[in-house]
Amino acid sequence: MTSPLDEAAVRRWLVDYLVTNMGAKPDQIDAGASMHDLGVGSRDAVVLTGELSELTGSTVSPVEFWQYPTVDALARFLSGGEVEPVAAPMPPTAGGYDEPVAVIGLGCRFPGGDGGDVQGPDEYWQYLLDARSSVTEVPTARWTPFDDGSAESAAVLDDVTRWGSYLREVDQFDAEFFEIIPREAARMDPQQRLLLEVIQEALEHAGIPADSLAESQTGVFTGASVTDYGCMGALDLPGVDAWYGTGSALSIIANRVSYYFDLRGPSVTVDTACSSSLVAIHLA
Incomplete structure (x- = not known):
């Protein structure tokens, strides 16, 4: 993906949007909180992807909020930088089902x-x-x-x-x-x-x-x-x-x-x- 904006510009735009529209706190963003923790729900993600698509000139999918869950990761991705997406769950290895199970908390x-x-x-x-x-x-x-x-x-x-x-x-x-x-x-x-x-x-x-x-x-x-x-x-x-x-x-x-x-x-x-x-x- 290419973008007319650099990573710093995209990050500034995201921070301003999340603080203004979602009530996110800048210190949460700086600490690497996920989009979910910053208050971005499913409906919010749809609106935000439209705004980002217009900003970057490229189509942005809500799925990318889960693949690149922090502001820094998303800004780097949207500006064409190299960033590893969140990995999918790995299947259990051979013998993995023999791991011991412990009950550590109850609610009823x-x-x-x-x-x-x-x-x-x-x-x-x-x-x-x-x-x-x-x-x-x-x-x-x-x-x-x-x-x-x-x-x-x-x-x-x-x-x-x-x-x-x-x-x-x-x-x-x-x-x-x-x-x-x-x-x-x-x-x-x-x-x-x-x-x-x-x-x-x-x-x-x-x-x-x-x-x-x-x-x-x-x-x-x-x-x-x-x-x-x-x-x-x-x-x-x-x-x-x-x-x-x-x-x-x-x-x-x-x-x-x-x-x-x-x-x-x-x-x-x-x-x-x-x-x-x-x-x-x-x-x-």
Whole structure:
């Protein structure tokens, strides 16, 4: 790629753009923070590639933000300099699957009955020691969306179970903490929201700063089941928007984690039915 601007000029333009439009801090840029850490999301990357294409006179692809993730690397690439792109994950070597596995952090969320949700391994252990039960009467609003006022629906609802185990705080999600706009968060399957929270708690439990994993070959392996949230959302046709697809798809669950924490290893979601409560992050 050739450009009418030299590397220093491209870098100055990028710094000015990121500071002015993304709120990035110059010291972050000087320290070699990635575009992701500087606040460049997927939509921002599309806009920025258009600006850079006009600036350099050549077509710039959003993929290049991942191949050349820092301002210095991108400026050198866009000005025609030699720079090594981020390497793709290498396949395991022979015998690599025999490496020992260690569980170094745990996070969890369980129904706790009248005592509220159980959060974290310590609370869960105490919950077991106390021989508590999570089974309560079904919340009164549980079946409200399914009651259309007809005699047929009333007959069905009269026969449903009165008992079950339910998370009480499934609607409590700090979208701002995870840099997700409220409108998108409302479209996210609770499984996606809970997983982000639990992974953050598991890293804290392990004593691993979340930002220390950015750009590392860390894999995310999740089990998931049931897409009733997405099915219910599809019934509200006027409410289907740009966030519905990613918010309701099981395949996105692992990617939510890898995208937010900027992990570069494999991200896999599998419908594992009853074992879907088990999630693992593999630190390569």
